Amino acid sequence: MTAHRIGFLVWPGTKALTLALAEEALSVARQVHPEVSYERVVLHAETADAAADTPANAGDWRLPGQPWSAAGLEGLHKLFLLADEPPGPISAGLGSALKQLVRSGCMIGGLSAGVYPLAQLGLLDGYRAAVHWRWQDDFSERFPKAIATSHLFDWDRDRMTACGGLSVLDLLLAVLARDHGAELAGAVSEELVVERIREGGERQRIPLQNRLGSSHPKLTQAVLLMEANIEEPLTTDEIAQHVCVSRRQLERIFKQYLNRVPSQYYLELRLNKARQMLMQTSKSIIQIGLSCGFSSGPHFSSAYRNFFGATPREDRNQRRSNSPFELSSVPAERG
Template identity: 60%
Template sequence: MVGELRQVAFLLWPGTHPATVMPALAVLHAANRMAQAELYQVHCFTLDDQPLISAEGWQLPARPWSGEWVRHAQLWLVADSMLLPSSIPAGVAKQCRILVRDGVPVGALEGGIYPLAMSGLLDGHRCAVHWRMLDDFRERFPAVIAGNELFQVDRGRLSSSGGQATLDFFLSLLAEERDPDLAAMVAEELVVERLRDGSERQRVPLRNRLGSTHPKLTQAVILMESNIEEPLTTDEIARHVCVSRRQLERIFKQYLNSVPSQYYLELRLSRARQMLLQTSKSIIQIGLSCGFSSGPHFSSAYRNCFGITPREDRNQRRAQQAMDVIVRV
């Protein structure tokens, strides 16, 4: 259970919330404590000389990266999903390539997947990306095989979609690198009810999101989510799930307090907003891909739903991101 000491380094981009890396640190520190031995020596680095302090006022101990790197068993790039990196320093990219050449695993937590992809080391590899960032990531890095799994390991490239998935990932690594029994003890210590496999999808099961287990409702919503670009009519949905139109409308009213057509419209608009804020696709392209026949039709429906036009919403988001950079960097 003891084994050799393993060095683990986390390189955090400016603006990263300390909570992004805390699940990983919790597992590693708990492993040392439960094994009553120093299995892991953890190092946290920043790209600047600013302390990592959350908005709530708590600070993560870290020291600036000087450009000189000691040999680590694992290197993790970490960034906040709300302040995604726009570049990777040449020295960091070089160090990542050296580690990969030497057979040392290189990983990314949450937004850290962006600089890792920028290094070119993910081309042709599978990785896990948080579902909110997935469209943007796929558009920017078409050579990378990005998925919405919880976490992914592919030929020395490690990736976690973030949040609770990072806890699952490091428990999985602990079981593989050290001892499944130790991983179980750490999971129990951290009050983890179930160890999730990396291949599990990130999104909450549909029936949980709907707050209902009604099979016809679930089938209808799955159909809607699968037909965003070319929406089905309410009659077509009812026919596919083998109920009458009136019965389908009663089910939606009872469980969602909505009618199928309105729920479907809001679903398409939510999808459009996600694309609008995460990708560089034109407003016309987004509207068409979400089932709207024209730009004015899309803009009108969007404004009625969100109280703002698509262009205004995108411009406000970009202005806020620019302000965040000024405030945090």
Template identity: 80%
Template structure:
């Protein structure tokens, strides 16, 4: 006898990449084939109408009501500017009716905007960590691959979507089914939600040299109060000359230059994703004064922090408003 259908809905915004929906649908399809009790029905809903000429993802236009889904995920690849009032009311009604809500990638912004993640852990993609934490201080933003906190499920995006769905299958029908689905999809291993989402350092810097790895980790951990090259060399137990040779060989720059670029890139991330003042950002990234920060920033990026922020703000609708100290 076939088990009753269990509906998992995916409410997506126009910029959602096809890969996310394909991963979800394929995982549920395989589960249905392998397990008689896993009678999942995937339902795809368009949160907003697509622009004329856009490639259309599968699914039906949201019609004003959300009913019949036991779990409902929000999907977006960029933070939606706002959630329509009718949709917001429908989602809140779904919560009151017992629907378990989830969010994949930038879909986490939807639930946060509606206050539906207040007091919950939520996995947020590393690109949006600073921005999200500043906008939604009542949400416990994590750098996990995914979080399952009571009746809220969130995944940071990418392949982590599959990790979360495998966890759903394991919770619903046992680890054996999750393992079988992962084998069908040729997934090397099932990752735990609490694993960190950042790419391993050796992949990011293109080297597995242990002293180089140690030195870069020290730099990343000491952005606000930078260490000297001599201090870093002492911590990793090499001479200053040896450390400079390693950096030159593997990264084609001296340690001080790499450290400066690291701090400037962090500053630019904060500049674009938060409303902190320029001087606050400069100090938090280890620059002793505003002019020092502005000069170093202009030399590296070709524009001052203020010019860069204003230019991005004029072209990117997702940027935050200026800090009070920068208005006027």
């Protein structure tokens, strides 16, 4: 069997974890199914200003691999660019080699800040790209032709991007599922004690202050209370009492910073939680509705349809039919 060649092009300063997550998924796949064959190639990138990109302690230890070369890139089926922080400009030679590699049919991707060199070369123009929430504004401003998303990872035609952290493992599981089937991806996730296989379209968990766009202490306290009381929602009066403001003052704060009243924000919070459970658990629709604070099935279904434009059952069935991980999807609803 001919080995499938996967390359990892590493920028200076990249931490071992980013590469280790990707390599571990491929290594475990081979252990689980010996017939799965990947040849892994680790290469080191250079920038137009390599000295500025190299951390002061880089001489102490660096990731294994060889300096990149045209010969090292030759014959790759997939190539992932790895960086933990947005790197500087790419050298002309490397940029030319990467563009030639794409023209030859290689599938290319960026992990964490590895999306930046791809975008610099115009290789993400018109493509969706998963960008870490810390860099979204900067990335969108610098590369308006790329479609930056808040997804864990994106696989758009022949481009693959992951926002960083554990999403790197999520993307590699998707690669295994695409190359060898969902059963293998599920076996690898079990071997790695991964709680569940996350889909690329799931959104990054952004810190509360960043999600709210405000550090107002009373607003933060109120939202934390809401998030802690999903199954048995508090009234607006109860929330105001807990955060030590009047109901009217609380409504003014929500209107000023979130452009909605507390009850509306709370409802959206519960509906988003319900949608997450629909896609990630095998609980029945009525169980999910009750656990998210809705008094009855019709009440839950009506509120869900008004907000998302589809009933819970329609949304679940649609997502399941589009998922590449059929074996891990929830069972069909009865009735």
